[in-house]
Amino acid sequence: MASRRTVQRSRFPAAWAVLLGLLSLLHVGKGGEQVPLLLWTSEGQSPPTAGHIVGQQQLASYLEKALSVGPRNVVLFLQDKMSIEDFTMYGGAFGNKQDSVFPNLEGALMSSSSPLVLPSVSWPASNAMIGQLQDQLETSPLYMDPETLSQLRLNASSPALLVFRLPYGIGADLVSVKEILSGNDEVIGQVLSIMKTQSVPYTAIYTALQPSRVSQVSHPQVFTVGGGRSLLQARGGYRERERERQQRIKERARIYAPVEFKEGENTCILLWAKRLSVGIQQSGYWEHHDLTPSTFGEGVSPKLHGSSCDKTKAKLVLNYENVLGCSSFKLIFAMSQRHYKVSARRWFTLDAVELECNGTKATFNGSRNIYAPAEYSYRCESVTSFRWPLLIPRSPKDPANQWRVSFEDFQIQGFNVSGSDFSYASDCAGFFSPGIWMGLMTSLLMVLVLTYGLHMIMQLRTMDRFDDPKGPAISVPQTE
Known part of the structure; x- marks a missing residue:
């Protein structure tokens, strides 16, 4: 038309x-x-x-x-x-x-x-x-x-x-x-x-x-x-x-079930997100694709071939077709757990998020920011690679620099899964958020100003002599 x-x-x-x-x-x-x-x-x-x-x-x-x-x-x-x-x-x-x-x-x-x-x-x-x-x-x-x-x-x-x-x-x-x-x-x-x-x-x-x-x-x-x-x-x-x-x-209102990978009859990996999105830069513009309808929802069964899990390693592979020009597209979550002597407990980390487009891999490192106790699941409101990134390209020359990933209301668990439900979630939001730190610093500054003002007021001294307007003027010798 x-x-x-x-x-x-x-x-x-x-x-x-x-x-x-x-x-x-x-x-x-x-x-x-x-x-x-x-x-x-x-x-x-x-x-x-x-x-x-x-x-x-x-x-x-x-x-x-x-x-x-x-x-x-x-x-x-x-x-x-x-x-x-x-x-x-x-x-x-x-x-x-x-x-x-x-x-x-x-x-x-x-x-x-x-x-x-x-x-x-x-x-x-x-x-x-x-x-x-x-x-x-x-x-x-x-x-x-x-x-x-x-x-x-x-x-x-x-x-x-x-x-x-x-x-x-x-x-x-x-x-x-x-x-x-x-x-x-x-x-x-x-x-x-x-x-x-x-x-x-x-x-x-x-x-x-x-x-x-x-x-x-x-x-x-x-x-x-x-x-x-x-x-x-x-x-x-x-x-x-x-x-x-x-x-x-x-x-x-319905909340769809998480992606569930089973090894035999036991569930070993759970993944849920409100929105899964990937993007690629082509000709100076970012093209984005929403993977959520192909991953979650009633009657949706994502292809998980290539996934695996054991006591120390877990890998969840989501297979798609026709994504951003890729006839074969994979979204891979690689996790591991190990014992740390300092904390005297086991922790699991999301080591990497990989994007595989027609055989070409792009790897984002997440082990520095995405981790939780091995008995817990990990949850975060926003996991991205471009805005306050928790996922970072593995190297400056990695193809991941041409890609973007964004997960909203993201939750994952790769170990110690009981049934089909997530364990207690370890949230990515720390106790001291930027807003809390700003409020604490502002309050501390106001306390310092108030303390300085009280100190100056306490240093003021009253005069020991007073002038009577009806009497003779007070004469203060210069030598005194």
Whole structure:
């Protein structure tokens, strides 16, 4: 699709209301485990029937059809969370067009000849969409922001997958959610404006990784499509309903299980992280890849061939395919434990984190910073190689200098594992953090200033003679 010009929302108020109305009417049923997907391209698509939930295979067919007839420069706006209620609540669907937070998205959809709207896409399918696009385009994703996009020169003949991650507010503060969505719409507008200046045809997709609202309220919703007013029938107040939705999200939130390697029937290595990410520098830019969906989650079974463990050594090997241009990619955690006479106990260390890309290894040394008692697990909020690094390249000439690794909420245990649960965690955060040291030094400085002031006050001496204004003046001899 050729570059789209941003259309002012005042030109399409009725059409935008129709789109939101259809989007809401198509999303029926009580299940809230789906996310909406919006795609605009130059060729038409056949939307699914009302109430149909698009699965992974059907979504792949939609994407394949769009890319076979449309531009192969794909701009993917991937929001952390999104549900259809976000459009009805914040898109000005109830007649208050001035309150809409999607003017740029509205303009892009209305300027497209045939946008495709999928109201109900299973969120596992949306999670696998980057991999599907990567296979169909035969190129690695580029995680970008508007500033880096302005420096990138695209070519219409060469396919590109540009991914823009967008946040989402999950608190009970509705104003903050609205502000975040408005900021996301501004990012979409900036990206589309940059694509317009470069005159490169593109296909744009806007979706999310998971739903922002797990279940819908069971009260009926009535929308007048194309009319002037809309009604939302529900019992209770607006904030009460939102509070109930957020409570359901917290109650139904799932925490995925750790990666578990077994030697025989006994578990000997456990690994868990909120996010595993690797990056490589190519042509002066950093390309990043998120390994989390391929490592953790319900129904995900990472390949662990090459892993091993015994009483003194443990090695966990995570095998991947098609990561940052590497057809074969391995993430290796090498650990060891030994007895230290000074502390009179055994400790285990994460000796190295290795990245193997098509047989080429890059090694990060972690033994100086990542360690714990042998009976414990090790946990750290952030383990990176570039910002307050705990992982350091083995040598200045090691290929690791061209790579970045980042583990968020990281926990690992390679020895003395009991069952499928981590042992007590030894946290990387020391007792005296930089904030504590700053507070102690500031307090010490204030105590010193106060002590010096008291000392000076105690050195003051009162006069031994006083002048009486009614009497004769006091004469003080100079020789005294």
